[in-house]
Amino acid sequence: MISSFLTKLLTARQASFTEEEIEIFDLNYAMQPMESLVDLQGIVKKPEAMKEFGRSMSSSFTGHLKKKFSLEEKNVASIWTSIFNISGFGKLEIVRMDGKGGVVEIKGNNFARIYKMKNGKQKQPVCHVISGIIEGVFENVTKRKVSCTERSCAARGDVSCIFEVK
Structure with missing residues (x-):
């Protein structure tokens, strides 16, 4: 089922999906399997690089x-939450x-x-790219440097992923 937010974007002509591109709010997007981001993190092997990638996206x-x-x-912040x-x-x-x-x-x-399915249950949080995404949004919204730390992670077996921004 299509989300109500995406329906609103399409109706208001703020999103388009064609054979050539995906565009939301006049910004181009690429669609890729989530597994490819998990694989990229395994290739990069540097949490800070993945965080920087996330910061850049947001x-x-x-x-x-x-x-x-x-x-x-x-x-x-509200629109970003809906897009996320x-x-x-x-x-x-x-x-x-x-x-x-x-x-x-x-x-x-x-x-x-x-990540957990491919690599087994983890001892440490693994959502570095998401941590970077959240950092970037908070920095742009608050106009100050922040640090985002994942405190709870589903890849460790926690119920949800919880991120703390300071």
Whole structure:
């Protein structure tokens, strides 16, 4: 079933899917299997590089929204959450976001699920790219340098993935 947010984007002509491209809010996207991101992390073997990749993705998106549509930071965070939730990673909820940082929870995290399926139950959190994505969004919204740490990870057997931003 198609998400209501994606339906709204398509109806408002803010998203298009053609043979040549996928475009949302006038920004091009590439569709790839989630397993390919898990495999990339295995190839790169550097958590900070994966975090930087995630920061780059979210900074590109949030910067584009702010520039093209002159959106306020709170609206950027809301739209980003909706986009994240249709991206295939899982269901994201901003539990807390304030001047000091925040807490983000992802239920049904497909990255963590596939990572665990391919590599077994992990001792440490593995969602480095998502941590970077969250860092990038918080930095763009709050306009200050932050650090995001995954405190709970489904690849370790935890119920959901919980990220703390400071």
